[in-house]
Amino acid sequence: MAQPLLDVRGLSVEYRARDATVYAVSGVSFALQPGELLAIVGESGSGKSTVGLAIPRLLPAEAAITAGAISLAGTNLLALPDAELRSYRGRRIAMIFQDPVAGLNPVIDIGSQVAEILTSHLDLGRREARRQAVDLLYRVGLAEPERIARSYPFQLSGGMCQRVMIGIATALDPQLLIADEPTSALDVTVQAQILYQLERLRAERGTAVLLVTHDFGVVAQVADRVAVMYAGRIVEEGPVRDILRRPLHPYSHGLLATLPRVDGVRAHLHQIPGSPPEMTAPAARCPFLPRCSKALSRCREAPPPPLEPAGEGNRRVACYNPIWQDTAG
Numbered sequence: 104m105a106q107p108l109l110d111v112r113g114l115s116v117e118y119r120a121r122d123a124t125v126y127a128v129s130g131v132s133f134a135l136q137p138g139e140l141l142a143i144v145g146e147s148g149s150g151k152s153t154v155g156l157a158i159p160r161l162l163p164a165e166a167a168i169t170a171g172a173i174s175l176a177g178t179n180l181l182a183l184p185d186a187e188l189r190s191y192r193g194r195r196i197a198m199i200f201q202d203p204v205a206g207l208n209p210v211i212d213i214g215s216q217v218a219e220i221l222t223s224h225l226d227l228g229r230r231e232a233r234r235q236a237v238d239l240l241y242r243v244g245l246a247e248p249e250r251i252a253r254s255y256p257f258q259l260s261g262g263m264c265q266r267v268m269i270g271i272a273t274a275l276d277p278q279l280l281i282a283d284e285p286t287s288a289l290d291v292t293v294q295a296q297i298l299y300q301l302e303r304l305r306a307e308r309g310t311a312v313l314l315v316t317h318d319f320g321v322v323a324q325v326a327d328r329v330a331v332m333y334a335g336r337i338v339e340e341g342p343v344r345d346i347l348r349r350p351l352h353p354y355s356h357g358l359l360a361t362l363p364r365v366d367g368v369r370a371h372l373h374q375i376p377g378s379p380p381e382m383t384a385p386a387a388r389c390p391f392l393p394r395c396s397k398a399l400s401r402c403r404e405a406p407p408p409p410l411e412p413a414g415e416g417n418r419r420v421a422c423y424n425p426i427w428q429d430t431a432g
């Protein structure tokens with residue numbers, strides 16, 4: 104296969120607080136092709152956002168990338184000088200987050216905020232930037248872009264603000280959009296509209312999207328592939344359809360078993376008995392072991408590495424005793 108757009112290999116991230124170190128991400132690897140939408144799904148604290156923030160090197164000061172490599176179109180982002188990295192952000196890699204209002208300046212009208220990203224990176228006059236800003240607002244599905252451009256964030260709904268954020272994030276046609284829980288704060292109808300925007304972006308502009316979510320319903324709607332995270336590791340990765348139909352890791356199996364089958368009901372992932380381990384020491388055994396009904400003695404010896412099950416091209420599972428049966432229903 105051609106060189107992937109994004110290649111994350113063996114990424115490990117620690118947070119170093121005064122009294123403890125949190126091993127937030129351990130040996131995470133995945134690749135993303137242009138125009139592909141990969142979802143990272145997992146419970147709160149599993150390390151999803153840490154992975155998303157590590158890519159454009161936006162982790163807080165107490166975080167350290169202790170192992171691994173991250174490359175975008177062949178360029179090693181971890182070795183990129185700060186000045187170059189800054190020009191990568193926005194231009195090649197963009198991010199959107201859960202709270203769009205927090206990302207907007209409350210005292211500047213929307214049109215100026217969108218125009219600002221254009222004029223700061225491109226050689227455009229004010230008038231032309233404003234015109235392109237209005238175009239951009241239209242492109243993200245805002246019906247009255249002229250009026251929206253004159254509005255202030257408090258005059259818009261959360262869904263409209265998230266559309267504006269998608270417009271700002273994609274104004275410069277980035278190769279990669281990292282979207283961290285972009286719809287969690289929105290109600291279900293609006294959520295679907297925002298997901299549709301992401302879907303269009305990658306279909307029409309070939310933008311690769313890394314979508315961080317705790318919601319398997321969201322994954323099922325838009326992702327091509329999914330990486331399931333548990334306690335800082337990817338426990339299973341593969342095409343969404345395959346994983347939904349036949350999850351191999353006992354954790355993914357449990358997650359999907361708790362998913363309501365009725366459409367429109369939002370599923371959350373906190374329903375497997377037990378809780379994830381503290382991540383204050385490097386894992387010496389499979390982190391899912393205490394909650395696993397299928398554990399073998401070798402699961403105590405070391406965390407299982409990602410394995411490619413025979414006959415399951417395109418899939419990886421970090422488990423010595425995967426489940427080989429379809430989900431019921």
Ligand SMILES: Nc1ncnc2c1ncn2[C@@H]1O[C@H](COP(=O)(O)OP(=O)(O)OP(=O)(O)O)[C@@H](O)[C@H]1O
Pocket residue numbers: 118119120125127145146147148149150151152153154163165317382
């Ligand atoms: N600044 C920090 N200092 C110390 N520990 C942190 C810091 N940020 C995150 N952590 C810890 O790192 C682990 C991974 O956090 P992260 O935010 O990446 O998880 P997440 O999967 O995105 O969770 P959520 O769904 O709640 O957003 C958690 O145990 C979290 O408590």
Ligand code: NI
Pocket residue numbers: 151152153283
């Ligand atoms: Ni998060």
